[in-house]
Amino acid sequence: MPEETIKSFNVGYLQVLDDEGHADKDLMPELSPGQIKELYELMVLIRAFDDKAFKLQRQGRLGTYLQVKGQEASEVGAAYALKKGDWIFPSGRDVGVLITRGHPMHMLLQYRGGDERGMKAPEGLDNFPITIPVSTHIPICTGAAWASKMRREDVVHMAFFGDGATSRADFHEGLNFAGIFKVPAVFVCENNGYAISLPRARQTAAETLAQKAFAYGFEGIQVDGNDIFAVYSAASRAVAKARKGDGPTLIECVTYRIEGHSTSDDDSRYRTKQEVEEWRKKDPVDRLEKYMKKNKILTDEYKQSVTQKTRDMVEKAVEDYEKVPPPEAADFFANTYAQPTEQLKEQMKEL
Amino acid sequence: MARLNVVQAINLALRQEMRKDKRLIVLGEDVGKSGGVFRATDGLQEEFGEDRVVDTPLSEVGIVGTSIGLAVNGMRPVAEIQFSGFLYSAYDQITTHAARIRTRSRGRFTCPIVIRSPYGGGVRALELHCESQEAILAHTPGIKVVIPSRPYDAKGLLISAIRDPDPVVFLEPMRVYRAIKEEVPEEEYTVPLGKADVIKKGTDLTVISWGAMMKYTREALEKADYNAEIIDVRTISPLDSETIINSVKKTGRCLIVHEAPRTCGFGAEIIAQINEKAFLHLEAPVERVTGFDVPFPMYKLENYYLPDERRILKGVEKVMKF
Ligand SMILES: Cc1ncc(C[n+]2csc(CCOP(=O)(O)OP(=O)(O)O)c2C)c(N)n1
Numbered sequence: 001m002p003e004e005t006i007k008s009f010n011v012g013y014l015q016v017l018d019d020e021g022h023a024d025k026d027l028m029p030e031l032s033p034g035q036i037k038e039l040y041e042l043m044v045l046i047r048a049f050d051d052k053a054f055k056l057q058r059q060g061r062l063g064t065y066l067q068v069k070g071q072e073a074s075e076v077g078a079a080y081a082l083k084k085g086d087w088i089f090p091s092g093r094d095v096g097v098l099i100t101r102g103h104p105m106h107m108l109l110q111y112r113g114g115d116e117r118g119m120k121a122p123e124g125l126d127n128f129p130i131t132i133p134v135s136t137h138i139p140i141c142t143g144a145a146w147a148s149k150m151r152r153e154d155v156v157h158m159a160f161f162g163d164g165a166t167s168r169a170d171f172h173e174g175l176n177f178a179g180i181f182k183v184p185a186v187f188v189c190e191n192n193g194y195a196i197s198l199p200r201a202r203q204t205a206a207e208t209l210a211q212k213a214f215a216y217g218f219e220g221i222q223v224d225g226n227d228i229f230a231v232y233s234a235a236s237r238a239v240a241k242a243r244k245g246d247g248p249t250l251i252e253c254v255t256y257r258i259e260g261h262s263t264s265d266d267d268s269r270y271r272t273k274q275e276v277e278e279w280r281k282k283d284p285v286d287r288l289e290k291y292m293k294k295n296k297i298l299t300d301e302y303k304q305s306v307t308q309k310t311r312d313m314v315e316k317a318v319e320d321y322e323k324v325p326p327p328e329a330a331d332f333f334a335n336t337y338a339q340p341t342e343q344l345k346e347q348m349k350e351l
Numbered sequence: 352m353a354r355l356n357v358v359q360a361i362n363l364a365l366r367q368e369m370r371k372d373k374r375l376i377v378l379g380e381d382v383g384k385s386g387g388v389f390r391a392t393d394g395l396q397e398e399f400g401e402d403r404v405v406d407t408p409l410s411e412v413g414i415v416g417t418s419i420g421l422a423v424n425g426m427r428p429v430a431e432i433q434f435s436g437f438l439y440s441a442y443d444q445i446t447t448h449a450a451r452i453r454t455r456s457r458g459r460f461t462c463p464i465v466i467r468s469p470y471g472g473g474v475r476a477l478e479l480h481c482e483s484q485e486a487i488l489a490h491t492p493g494i495k496v497v498i499p500s501r502p503y504d505a506k507g508l509l510i511s512a513i514r515d516p517d518p519v520v521f522l523e524p525m526r527v528y529r530a531i532k533e534e535v536p537e538e539e540y541t542v543p544l545g546k547a548d549v550i551k552k553g554t555d556l557t558v559i560s561w562g563a564m565m566k567y568t569r570e571a572l573e574k575a576d577y578n579a580e581i582i583d584v585r586t587i588s589p590l591d592s593e594t595i596i597n598s599v600k601k602t603g604r605c606l607i608v609h610e611a612p613r614t615c616g617f618g619a620e621i622i623a624q625i626n627e628k629a630f631l632h633l634e635a636p637v638e639r640v641t642g643f644d645v646p647f648p649m650y651k652l653e654n655y656y657l658p659d660e661r662r663i664l665k666g667v668e669k670v671m672k673f
Binding site: 063064092111113114115116132133134135136164165167168169170195196197198202203204264265266269270326327329331332333336341343344347350351 | 380381384385386388406407408409410411412413436437439440475476477478479480613614643644645646648649650651652653655656662665
């Protein structure tokens with residue numbers, strides 16, 4: 001009996017917008033000029049927030065902060081494909097996702113300022129809190145999506161994580177369940193080249209991260225993560241598929257972390273300036289700007305007004321953040337259980 | 352002799368043991384090229400190469416699981432878990448394999464690994480970068496749990512842990528990583544596992560602590576009106592009961608300070624042993640000043656959570672005035 005191939009897989013790669021801002025018309029997702037402006041404004045806002053947060057940390061007004069610079073297209077493009085009522089499961093870097101999803105910026109600062117109250121999603125927003133242990137939220141996303149499926153709700157669940165996360169069991173177990181129970185979930189892997197100092201090649205010997213989905217019985221696709229249209233296009237397709245009941249998708253966004261891992265990281269230990277400069281040329285915001293200019297959606301005045309508006313919004317957020325009264329110790333006693341235990345009541349007296 | 356901090360002392364211990372023992376390898380996330388997020392393994396890859404100082408994928412189960420495999424097949428791995436809050440997933444490997452291989456194979460296979468991990472709060476860190484899990488680990492027969500509180504012990508205890516024939520979890524108090532500097536001999540020495548250190552003799556009461564709390568407890572006691580005998584436990588498991596019991600028999604009063612939550616904290620075990628072995632010598636119930644039974648709070652509230660001078664001195668008063 002001859003040996004034969006019984007199964008093979010193709011991993012797709014999607015890019016719509018090139019470095020010069022030319023969009024491929026056939027691949028361009030349906031987006032009105034108004035929507036494109038909205039995407040642009042979100043990306044500019046996130047960048048302004050990110051720069052400000054970094055400065056605040058340096059001035060001692062904020063704790064450890066993980067910059068998202070360079071990944072705005074991945075974060076906005078994916079989260080923008082969701083409707084209100086859908087869920088997100090962000091990881092530590094994903095302020096861009098949270099801002100896109102309406103989490104108040106002053107609360108994000110509050111959270112990074114060491115005050116957990118800042119992570120409480122406002123009523124009506126199904127934003128699961130940031131998960132610090134890498135990849136552990138992935139099976140939770142699967143479970144939450146499963147609940148929506150059991151109740152036949154029209155709700156999609158989207159988890160965000162980095163390339164490093166794909167090395168942990170939680171990722172594999174979460175995707176495996178998602179495939180078997182065909183849940184309405186979208187897994188967005190922001191492959192930004194590094195997990196702290198470790199290059200993506202140290203996470204897997206496989207050529208892509210997207211291909212891991214095939215092992216769990218569903219599709220994975222790789223996209224240019226600095227191309228807002230490619231990310232949005234892949235994400236909206238995946239979201240539509242999930243809504244139809246056709247199960248999960250893994251999207252690998254190939255992007256780059258322009259700054260160090262966090263405000264306490266020294267990236268000169270493990271990568272060259274030239275490498276970073278090469279990626280700066282692929283900047284997602286610049287690329288969208290070029291497109292908008294070419295297509296007469298962006299004028300100098302508009303650009304200026306967006307810069308000003310987003311800066312003001314961020315300044316206002318800082319003001320609001322610094323006005324929040326500090327939390328009281330009673331806060332942690334009150335939030336451990338629905339009802340404080342006898343032990344906690346007793347311990348509270350020691351404060 | 353050089354004055355080193357805890358991180359430097361750990362680095363020195365690793366370097367010297369690696370020079371002596373070719374079986375020793377260091378592995379973990381970011382330990383190689385970047386030298387560890389706290390620089391504990393700084394310069395080791397330059398000296399010993401990528402095969403012995405290995406940057407692993409982001410996988411705690413992988414790091415601990417493969418370390419166990421390396422160890423049962425003749426290597427001496429020192430694994431780093433970047434923060435002890437990420438030890439939880441690897442706890443499966445620790446408890447189901449590392450702790451049991453000797454038992455399961457009747458000594459035919461053994462597991463001489465060291466798992467190093469920064470632990471504890473007080474450094475304005477993110478969520479889950481502040482955990483104190485010594486009691487959970489000590490509740491696992493088959494592994495040893497070691498916690499240095501200062502540079503000299505960090506070096507001597509780590510060398511003992513590396514040479515120990517059984518698995519050791521070595522928790523490093525992050526809060527005092529750089530807060531204490533002292534003379535650390537370049538020459539080889541060890542500090543034995545399973546031996547507590549009476550860091551100050553005293554007669555009025557026995558005060559027991561470990562890890563970062565040692566420094567703060569000591570400082571608080573300088574302001575107390577009593578002559579305390581202070582014990583640094585150093586090895587949580589196996590516990591040096593003898594040193595503790597002898598001291599409590601002498602003073603008749605005891606205070607335990609730890610930053611882990613109170614319920615089932617390791618203080619509870621120490622109290623149980625005192626009850627078993629020194630009950631009739633007690634002049635007051637043993638007191639505990641500990642963290643609270645809540646998840647470790649984010650940093651705006653951590654100073655309320657961590658035992659501080661006020662709470663420690665109140666604990667002293669309570670024991671003394673009983
Ligand atoms: C389980 C776990 N191990 C280690 C860490 C420490 N840590 C924080 S972020 C990080 C790298 C994460 O890399 P990746 O998943 O690629 O996401 P990125 O930071 O690049 O966004 C590490 C090792 C952690 N938070 N959780």
